[in-house]
Amino acid sequence: MINQLSWKVGGQQGEGIESTGEIFSMALSRQGYYLYGYRHFSSRIKGGHTNNKIRVSTTATNSISDDLDILVAFDQETIDLNHHELRPGGVIIGDSKFSPKQPEGCTANLFSVPFTEIATDLGTSLMKNMVAVGASSALLGLKVEAFNSVVEQIFSRKGASVVEKNLQAIEAGMEYFKKEAEGSVGDFQLKEADGKSRMFMIGNDAIALGALAGGARFMPAYPITPASEIMEYLIKKLPEYGGTVIQTEDEIAACTMAIGANYAGVRSLTASAGPGLSLMMEAIGLSGITETPLVIVDTQRGGPSTGLPTKQEQSDIFAMIYGTHGEIPKVVITPSTVEEAFYDAVEAFNIAEEYQVPVILVTDLALSLGKQTVEPLDFSKVNIRRGKLNLEEELPELEKSAYFKRYEVTDDGVSKRVIPGMKNGIHHVTGVEHNEQGKPSESPENRKAQMDKRLRKLQELPKVFPSPVYKDERHEEADLLILGFNSTRGTIQEAIPRLEKDGLKVNHGQVRLLHPFPTDELKAMVDKAKKVVVVENNATGQLTQLTKMNLSRGDIQSILKYDGNPFLPSEIHNQCKELF
Amino acid sequence: MATFKDFRNNVKPNWCPGCGDFSVQAAIQRAAANVGIVPEELAVVSGIGCSGRISGYINSYGFHGIHGRALPIAQGVKMANRDLTVIASGGDGDGFAIGMGHTIHSIRRNIDVTYIVMDNQIYGLTKGQTSPRSEMGFKTKSTPAGSIESALGVMELAISAGAGFVAQSFSSDLKELTSIIEQGINHKGFSLINVFSPCVTFNKINTYDWFKENLTSLSTIEGYDPSNRSQAMNTLMEYNGLVTGLIYQDKEKPSYESLVKGFKEEPLAKQDIALDQGQFDKLLTEFM
Ligand SMILES: Cc1ncc(C[n+]2csc(CCOP(=O)(O)OP(=O)(O)O)c2C)c(N)n1
Numbered sequence: 001m002i003n004q005l006s007w008k009v010g011g012q013q014g015e016g017i018e019s020t021g022e023i024f025s026m027a028l029s030r031q032g033y034y035l036y037g038y039r040h041f042s043s044r045i046k047g048g049h050t051n052n053k054i055r056v057s058t059t060a061t062n063s064i065s066d067d068l069d070i071l072v073a074f075d076q077e078t079i080d081l082n083h084h085e086l087r088p089g090g091v092i093i094g095d096s097k098f099s100p101k102q103p104e105g106c107t108a109n110l111f112s113v114p115f116t117e118i119a120t121d122l123g124t125s126l127m128k129n130m131v132a133v134g135a136s137s138a139l140l141g142l143k144v145e146a147f148n149s150v151v152e153q154i155f156s157r158k159g160a161s162v163v164e165k166n167l168q169a170i171e172a173g174m175e176y177f178k179k180e181a182e183g184s185v186g187d188f189q190l191k192e193a194d195g196k197s198r199m200f201m202i203g204n205d206a207i208a209l210g211a212l213a214g215g216a217r218f219m220p221a222y223p224i225t226p227a228s229e230i231m232e233y234l235i236k237k238l239p240e241y242g243g244t245v246i247q248t249e250d251e252i253a254a255c256t257m258a259i260g261a262n263y264a265g266v267r268s269l270t271a272s273a274g275p276g277l278s279l280m281m282e283a284i285g286l287s288g289i290t291e292t293p294l295v296i297v298d299t300q301r302g303g304p305s306t307g308l309p310t311k312q313e314q315s316d317i318f319a320m321i322y323g324t325h326g327e328i329p330k331v332v333i334t335p336s337t338v339e340e341a342f343y344d345a346v347e348a349f350n351i352a353e354e355y356q357v358p359v360i361l362v363t364d365l366a367l368s369l370g371k372q373t374v375e376p377l378d379f380s381k382v383n384i385r386r387g388k389l390n391l392e393e394e395l396p397e398l399e400k401s402a403y404f405k406r407y408e409v410t411d412d413g414v415s416k417r418v419i420p421g422m423k424n425g426i427h428h429v430t431g432v433e434h435n436e437q438g439k440p441s442e443s444p445e446n447r448k449a450q451m452d453k454r455l456r457k458l459q460e461l462p463k464v465f466p467s468p469v470y471k472d473e474r475h476e477e478a479d480l481l482i483l484g485f486n487s488t489r490g491t492i493q494e495a496i497p498r499l500e501k502d503g504l505k506v507n508h509g510q511v512r513l514l515h516p517f518p519t520d521e522l523k524a525m526v527d528k529a530k531k532v533v534v535v536e537n538n539a540t541g542q543l544t545q546l547t548k549m550n551l552s553r554g555d556i557q558s559i560l561k562y563d564g565n566p567f568l569p570s571e572i573h574n575q576c577k578e579l580f
Numbered sequence: 581m582a583t584f585k586d587f588r589n590n591v592k593p594n595w596c597p598g599c600g601d602f603s604v605q606a607a608i609q610r611a612a613a614n615v616g617i618v619p620e621e622l623a624v625v626s627g628i629g630c631s632g633r634i635s636g637y638i639n640s641y642g643f644h645g646i647h648g649r650a651l652p653i654a655q656g657v658k659m660a661n662r663d664l665t666v667i668a669s670g671g672d673g674d675g676f677a678i679g680m681g682h683t684i685h686s687i688r689r690n691i692d693v694t695y696i697v698m699d700n701q702i703y704g705l706t707k708g709q710t711s712p713r714s715e716m717g718f719k720t721k722s723t724p725a726g727s728i729e730s731a732l733g734v735m736e737l738a739i740s741a742g743a744g745f746v747a748q749s750f751s752s753d754l755k756e757l758t759s760i761i762e763q764g765i766n767h768k769g770f771s772l773i774n775v776f777s778p779c780v781t782f783n784k785i786n787t788y789d790w791f792k793e794n795l796t797s798l799s800t801i802e803g804y805d806p807s808n809r810s811q812a813m814n815t816l817m818e819y820n821g822l823v824t825g826l827i828y829q830d831k832e833k834p835s836y837e838s839l840v841k842g843f844k845e846e847p848l849a850k851q852d853i854a855l856d857q858g859q860f861d862k863l864l865t866e867f868m
């Protein structure tokens with residue numbers, strides 16, 4: 001019996017590869033296994049190789065694995081492209097329809113199972129993915145009952161007989177494979193899981209759910225990979241809560257519409273990836289100078305321009321921090337797990353309103369689209385804080401022809417905020433430099449007072465933000481400190497025990513607040529380490545540069561990967577080892 | 581009841597003496613009073629340009645945004661609080677060049693915003709370059725040899741894009757302009773009002789006298805029916821777009837807000853945003 005394994009299904013895009021992975025993993029999730037998925041796909045809908053790699057484990061896991069135990073193939077290309085990942089003794093299960101062939105040098109066990117034929121005999125070739133799920137589940141020692149609730153959920157709309165047929169297809173796949181493989185494969189039987197039902201979701205789901213729980217009720221957005229799931233979830237849910245999603249004509253409209261709604265008192269967000277973020281820059285500055293709360297989600301993907309639109313990258317750091325012209329207070333939050341993405345989404349709205357600033361909530365493609373097991377989220381940790389927003393119907397009367405001091409200079413830099421409609425709250429809002437009432441002013445004294453006021457707002461944020469750095473500090477004095485952000489956390493965590501085995505003392509920090517930079521927090525960590533290395537999915541080492549600059553420490557090194565794929569634990573392990 | 585004076589503030593506009601925008605400001609103030617709202621119920625959102633300054637010159641909630649983006653900001657405000665009267669405003673460069681995409685899509689979307697364009701056929705704030713409304717041959721700083729691009733027929737474009745309210749006016753005619761703005765505010769859905777608002781400093785062709793000579797009031801055209809879309813189109817073509825009055829209105833066209841599933845009469849901004857434990861738990865089970 002084993003504790004964990006890695007399973008991959010591949011074929012042509014549009015051929016049900018997604019649903020094969022989905023059904024397989026949902027069933028395992030409901031048995032209490034922990035899962036971590038990564039989708040490889042292309043920027044086209046039909047055709048082109050796609051695959052879904054899923055890690056299954058009896059304990060929490062947050063990373064893809066180096067190798068592969070089982071490869072389910074719907075075409076020869078899947079075998080040719082992926083067999084090198086298979087560990088010795090691994091298994092390939094291919095549809096007999098394409099007569100799967102063992103590539104040269106491949107030592108895996110190849111089984112040909114008539115997915116399509118069995119499915120056709122049972123009624124429709126569409127069920128071939130069910131047969132495939134069945135065949136590979138037999139290897140894991142699963143029983144068809146494990147699929148009852150999932151199949152019921154997916155197909156009950158189509159009637160009881162469809163549910164029944166699909167379960168039969170799974171069972172037929174299991175039976176066929178068991179006979180075929182009898183005694184000829186190693187141990188793929190998973191130890192029983194704890195049977196607890198956990199959540200299984202992608203980062204984008206968590207952000208959308210966090211936005212909803214965090215009180216967002218309006219989302220203007222323009223579709224883009226890998227952000228669209230956020231708007232797609234919210235368009236389903238928001239109407240039940242009085243709100244809505246508008247698909248705008250572009251990201252400039254999306255961002256400025258969100259600004260308009262926030263100004264008028266509704267928590268509003270937009271979400272995009274690099275190309276959209278680039279278009280929003282001027283508007284982000286508007287949010288900054290007008291002190292209008294705003295939440296933007298940036299799901300990083302391969303850039304620049306259209307770049308690698310469906311691939312993993314973490315190269316928007318500088319764009320997010322420095323992209324806007326002029327100088328504004330701005331917050332950049334980088335959750336590193338799906339669970340964090342949820343709580344950080346809630347927090348993004350609180351911070352945006354408490355400090356009256358734009359907040360960019362950042363993921364990368366692996367975090368946005370990778371499906372992970374999440375422990376049930378805690379409602380008691382969801383709280384809504386609106387800062388100095390005044391929601392009363394009426395304010396004290398103002399002096400004749402004076403405006404409400406929306407931009408009153410205060411010690412903490414944050415001024416009282418009122419929304420349109422409020423009696424005695426009239427004020428002007430402008431992206432032009434303005435005085436306390438919001439009226440345009442070019443006076444040097446006023447400029448300085450307003451600029452200082454705005455920039456003062458976030459000074460304390462790194463101190464009050466919930467764990468600006470996720471820390472795994474095992475050693476008072478470490479040989480190595482590994483730093484990363486977003487989805488690399490699980491992979492780094494997986495590399496650390498290997499490095500420790502090699503005799504190195506390793507600490508780990510995952511930066512969760514990129515801006516304002518948690519300098520003090522990181523300095524304490526960095527000072528304890530002989531060497532510091534930053535692991536990041538980009539070519540120029542943006543987080544490395546940021547860390548060097550903020551900590552004034554020149555010897556910080558980088559491990560970079562920018563070929564479109566996430567790091568493997570072995571890559572981090574090996575490259576860290578090379579530093580010594 | 582508020583009067584137009586209640587919509588005045590103490591800010592002195594920095595427009596050139598004689599600029600057409602003064603009358604647009606006055607017309608908005610009068611129309612707001614005439615439709616029976618009080619200053620805090622009005623939000624004026626404006627773009628960047630000489631004209632964009634208008635939101636600062638009206639005693640109401642005002643949002644002076646970025647160049648070309650008054651419309652999406654205004655739509656966000658309206659979606660957040662549908663009790664507000666929302667006016668978007670700006671220049672012809674703002675709305676028909678950099679912001680043209682938003683103009684067309686605001687028409688399609690049909691959120692209840694009244695959009696007032698101060699059309700001076702030139703860029704005022706940047707000191708006299710060509711605009712999408714400048715006629716062929718028009719000489720400006722950026723077209724010293726005369727414009728070689730044709731002027732955009734925005735009223736025709738709006739009607740063909742499906743606009744439910746299309747009107748045009750002239751800033752000298754305060755009475756008609758005020759009435760048109762009132763009608764625009766009362767129209768349930770997006771309304772586009774293009775106002776010929778001369779730039780006395782940089783446009784020496786399209787002057788007050790020029791407009792007086794060249795504009796035809798629709799009220800003088802016998803049998804003109806603003807609910808007749810093809811007549812509206814034909815008339816615009818016949819007069820090369822130089823008409824004033826309510827050009828086209830479709831009173832039946834449903835506004836965006838009225839079509840949004842579950843969208844309540846109570847403004848979104850006033851609704852409770854906290855979930856309860858039961859709602860939250862239900863949301864979680866969908867991922868189990
Ligand atoms: C993104 C951007 N590009 C350019 C400008 C410079 N700019 C300010 S106003 C303006 C055009 C003004 O013309 P119009 O919109 O017709 O307004 P008017 O000044 O004539 O009222 C331009 C190009 C800007 N503010 N922002």
Ligand code: SF4
Pocket residue numbers: 594595596598599600601630631700704705778779780781782
């Ligand atoms: S430059 Fe032209 S548009 Fe601008 S204020 Fe002067 S007259 Fe008006």
